Amino acid sequence: MSYYLVQTLNALSFSVLLMLTGLGLSLVLSLMNFVNLTHGSFFLLGGYVAIHWIGAGAPWWLAFPAAFVIAGAVGLVLDRFPFGRFYPRTHLMQVLLTYGLSVIFADLMRWGFGADTMSLPTPELLRGVVFVAGLPFPIYRLFIIVSGGALALALWYAIDRTLWGAAIRACVIDRGIVETLGLNTRRIFTVGVVIAAGLGGLGGALGSGMLSAYPGLDEEVLLLALLVVVVGGLGSFGGTVLSALLLGFVTTFSRVWLPEFANFLSLGIMAAVLVIWPSGLVVRKMRPV
Amino acid sequence: MTFSESRLMTSTSITRRQLLAASAASALGLGLMRPVRAAGGETPIKIALITSLSGPFAALGESMRAGLELLILESGGKMGGRQVTLLVEDDQGKPDEAVRKVRKLLSQDKVDVLCGVISAAVALAIRDIVADAKALTFISIAAANGLAREASSPYIFRPTKTSWMLGHTGALWTYDKIAKEGGITLGSDYAAGREYVGDFINTYRQQGGKLGQQLWTPLGTADFAPIVMNLAALSPAFVYAFFPGADAVRFLQQVRDFKLQDKIRVIGPGALFDQEDVLPAAGDAGLGGVNTYHQSPGAPASAEFAALYQKVRNRLPGEASTSTYATGQVIRAGIEAVAGDIAQKDKLKERLLSAPVSTALGPMRFDSRNNQAILDIYVNEVRRGQDGKPFNTVVHTYPAIQDPGPKA
Amino acid sequence: MSALPSSARTTASVPSAAPKTSVPSSLQPHALLRITDVAKSFGASRVLESVSLDVRAGETLGLIGPNGAGKTTLFNIVTGFLRADTGTVLFEGRELGAMPPPARARLGLVRTFQKSLVFPTQSIRRNVAMAVRAQGSGAYRWWGGRAAHAQADAAAQALIDGCALAGCGDELVADLSYGEQRIVDMLIALAQSPRVLLLDEPTAGLSTEEAAQLLALVRQHHAQTAVVLIAHDIDVVFRECDRIAVLDLGQLIAVDTPEVIRQHPGVRAAYLGALAEVQA
């Protein structure tokens, strides 16, 4: 029994990790209708930043804000050029642009940070275990579950419950109306991209404690994030959380019972979801024409 | 021999970029693309290193290049009295791309010697091409058993291990020193993992050992926790495991995170605890691990190379750098035997088959049946080194391990 | 014709031609399209509440109502783009059930959309030919496509030459004005040989002159088809339509001739009243 409890916790921590990978992507997609495939690069960048930050001896808890700020700064630069002129374009053009950029970033990071696998020097405080019904469970995983959960709540609150979130949502529906209210839509989009990039970096900083950081992680994360966000349905933040939980639990428990077929099962279930619900798990109901 | 770091930085061997500039200049001058003539009036010997500078094995590729450049530099840029040109080609870890590169090297660059190759898939993919062209080829990393067996070829040498050599010795050591039953295996579910683990199981059973479950996980597993929990639940006497690169780091760290590092003995082929590729990232999570490998920075044979490498790259060498350096030593020995006349392939081959070459991996003989190196295999245990960091310490040596070869 | 009972607003709406309602549709030559008790909700909001309506062969039926009354949703249900929660749609006495939009279109239930959905990168003729081919057996043809193209192009050309765009068949639709694109949009619909033509605000955004052109085009083809017209321009509806149905908040509050509707108290209250005030 306690065995399944811990495996459930494992599934939960992996789900939260998946959610963390998807947060930034989900934000720009659901709020600004912008597909940002450089998201995996932000994630890896955040991981590298955190690793070097702690490696340099700076206070560990500042590594996460540092990753947020640096990734966000890159987001700000990208927003100036070339993202800005692609906000009103089709998804296809956005996919192409940002995928191309992610290829460039992957190479730049390999150049700058080297090709070696690196792992986060986790602080002593987070390195221990707690005993769950007699079985050990790493504190770092609890840390990820708690901080990921808190982040998700904060985002949900900011988007659904604050004026700022309402403004961004309104931008997507009708930029003109928002501008007549005296808000600068261009600036709102900038803020959205910067926060999304920062979230990518923050996710990477947290995730590098579990995943390590190495060239190619950006692409793996991008794939998972895209899967999670798209299967969740582009309309809502709740969908992303739901599909992260689905993918996390399916993957974890297929590893428990059928480790050889873990990938196949996860892919199969995601495909089935998209076949049954072609617009993802959570869809805004709309009149078709 | 000592080298100053600055010299290494400034004057590596002639690289392709310089070659390009030179050929462009000669093309302008003569209106033709012709091979560069070195100062001595002779065309240089062209050695091509096929490795991954992008893709999943990029870190290994950089180490390999560093290892080979070091050897060429150490040889004064010459082998058998002739200048040596090194061409490095990126295969991205993709067989399709490697095949393209090899054809280009043979057909356009007209290289004399091919070496390198990390992935077994790449090695097998280029096998027919180099065999058809009768091109001298030295495989530095790829361990696929098949290349010592049905896919061996008269001009393909492998101055490195086969999967069997590591799996087999791993089983001998485990059976003798660790446990005769109650162990399990856990492998990355692709060709290399299947070979290492399969060879381990065969020998272990032949010895009379009894094994429990065999677990497989997909290549590129992000979260090992569910499997680690299964390990905890099974609490086996040992686990024989194989994962490459980042997977190895994650596995070892997650075993540590769940506080199982002291409870479960982890044994594997050397790549699981590679000194350069895995241990720096895995850190203390690697401590206590046992592996069988043809390479160890602590082995006497590689002491000199290890010191040199550490001076140049500020890190201890792992398999990739050492094996490629050793490959260079083998190539050099062959070229010296023909005094630089690389066209005498059979004489060169005869030299390598007739007497051992002294390399950073130890004395290396070649099996005349399949050109496969016969090597000492070290049993390394990861302990704290002099600087307190994890270090592959040699605890035993199985001398002259020979792959069963074509008859297997 | 008498005014509707005052309870019409609250009860299920009553088809206008009261004496005919009890006769089975098969025996009723006039009810080409019969909508019975159709209801539709999106989540919590009820868009249509039990609407029943007949469309008779050869007539022009106006469908009016304030924004959000459910007019377009009714079109979507009739043409199969949405499934009704309850209720039935009969076309020529045949229950359409779950029949998808393409099959309904091939029966002759043809519609336009609020936006003009044309093929901007192609010529006018190819736009219209696309609709012509959809009718015949050549729609999905690969081999022998040349003949199918030639036939469709000829038919398309005939349609184009009968309207204000005569002689412009080769022009790219993207190069046309908004009004002209509206005409192309209508030509596409007419090329589908409609039995019932459902027009969703075809004149919106057009000048009076352009609107007149467009409606003239519809009238040319009126002999073969019944027309259901959604329009916000009340003058147009009252001029063009034989009967007018009024939707408000998902309920059909009246169906009758323009004269009767003009006097209808419920309608005035719900719709015309407000409008009359504005006009006054």
Added chain:
Amino acid sequence: MSTGLPAAPLLAKRRLGDKIALALVLVLALAPLISGDGFSLRFGAEILLIGTAVMSLNLLIGGGGLVSLGHAAVFGAAGYSAAVAAGSLGAQLPLMLLIGIAAGMLIAGIMGLVTLRSSGLFFLVLTLVVGQMVWELAFRWREVTGGADGLRGFPKLALGSLRLDTPLALYLVAAGIALIGWMVTRSFQQAPIGQALAGVRDQPIRMGALGYQVGRIRVTAFLVAGAVAGAAGAIYPFVNQYIGPNSVHWSMSAALIIMAVIGGVGSLYGGYLGALVYLFVQTEVSSYTDRWQLVIGLIFVATVILMPNGIAHWLGQRGVRGGRV
């Protein structure tokens, strides 16, 4: 363009540009024949085969707005089927083509059916997932596919007793497939069915209202694209006597999309130009710099920003201007 279609001014412009780009493609296609060395011919054969796959993908993307991130699975599955079949049945050219086309149509047909109701990003991700399932199969079904190591050592391509394993023979076979594939794809695009596909791309809702069965059109397009890609895929293993799981991996699908975009999404032979640029940069530039990925990324991003319609279209515009001056 001789099906009684209108000769609008814009089409005339495009025709001139088309001719210039087409001439360029032909010149490039002839170049390896003149140089004649083994590597160039084989490399040329690869470009032609992969270019054919890109062209078939272009039928989906450019013709139907269906951005598939699983097209390598179609191409690679055909290659695997041909290589496996060659092992037991011999590598006769017509047989290989037949098997490759069948396999390509099977995978593409499954993809088309599965994605019937999807569009946009959902379509992209669903094709990615289905493609990765094919990859898993190729990677895991070791007994048949050779697993991670891939397949080698199967018989060499032949036609009757004529051996087709020389670089020149392979190049000619590839060129033949490219030519026939191009003709098939072009005739499809110009036929009513191709017009209907373009209609689905531009106005999917209107197409339904016109009475077209959108699903049937999409699946047909998938089948045709699968057949063309399958024919090219069937020959691909014989160029290097090797096929591995990389050729079905999603990163190959992404590369195919990149090639399609560089070449020009609307244009069929743009696929060949895109394949040429991509493979050339990948194989040649990487010999001189470790930063070749940076180069290809920059080329790609510059293409997307500066000439979003691709090289073929851009060339066409140059051509028109040049012609007028």
